[in-house]
Amino acid sequence: MIEIKKYFQKQVDISEKDWTTFSSKLIKREFPKKTNLLKVGQTENYLSFIETGIIRFYIPKETEDFTFGFAFEANFISAYDSFITQEPSSYELETLSNTILWSLTYQDLQQIYSQTQIGNKIGRLASEELFLKKSKRELSLLNQSAEQRYLNLFTEQPHLLQFIPLKYIASYIGITPQALSRIRKRIS
Structure with missing residues (x-):
C-alpha cells in the first residue's frame, strides 16, 4: 500500500x-x-x-x-x-x-x-x-514500424521483458514470432 x-x-x-x-x-x-x-x-x-x-x-x-x-x-x-x-x-x-x-x-x-x-x-x-x-x-x-515498437517496449521496460514470452511480444507489436526473431537478430 x-x-x-x-x-x-x-x-x-x-x-x-x-x-x-x-x-x-x-x-x-x-x-x-x-x-x-x-x-x-x-x-x-x-x-x-x-x-x-x-x-x-x-x-x-x-x-x-x-x-x-x-x-x-x-x-x-x-x-x-x-x-x-x-x-x-x-x-x-x-x-x-x-x-x-x-x-x-x-x-x-x-x-x-x-x-x-x-x-x-x-x-x-x-x-x-x-x-x-x-x-x-x-x-x-x-x-511506427514493428521494429520501432519492439525497441520502444524494450527501452521502456527492459528489465521486465525477460518475463514476457516472445510470442506475446510478437502479438503485441503486430507480427509473427518468426518476424520478431528476425528483428531481434538484426538489432543484436
Whole structure:
C-alpha cells in the first residue's frame, strides 16, 4: 500500500483524512503467474494498482491469442471500458508473473468520489493514465514500424521483458514470432 500512496503523493496533495478513507477501501489481492484476472463475458469490478507483477491484455482466439497490452508495476490496471460501463468484457487479463494488486471495487470507488475532496482527482488521474496508454499504443501501431515498437517496449521496460514470452511480444507489436526473431537478430 506504500507504493500507491507514493504514487498519489507525486500527483496530488492528499490529506491524511482522504488517504484514510481511500486506503480503507483498498483490497490486497495476490495471484500466481498465469492467473486469469478477468475472462471474456465477465464484468470488471476492480480498478487496481500493481504493486508487483506484469499483466497481459488479450483477446483469446482459437489458434493464437491476440495480445494488445501489458501493464507493469506502479501502474493502474483494469478492463476499464467494462469497469466504467459495468458491462461484460470482450477481452481477458492474465498475470505473467506473481502479482500483487491493490484494488478498489466499482462501488467503493463511487463512495470515494462522494466522500472525499480528492476522490474525483484520483479517479481522473487513474483514467487519464489508462487513456494515455491506449492512445500511445494506437498511435504506435499507426506510425511506427514493428521494429520501432519492439525497441520502444524494450527501452521502456527492459528489465521486465525477460518475463514476457516472445510470442506475446510478437502479438503485441503486430507480427509473427518468426518476424520478431528476425528483428531481434538484426538489432543484436
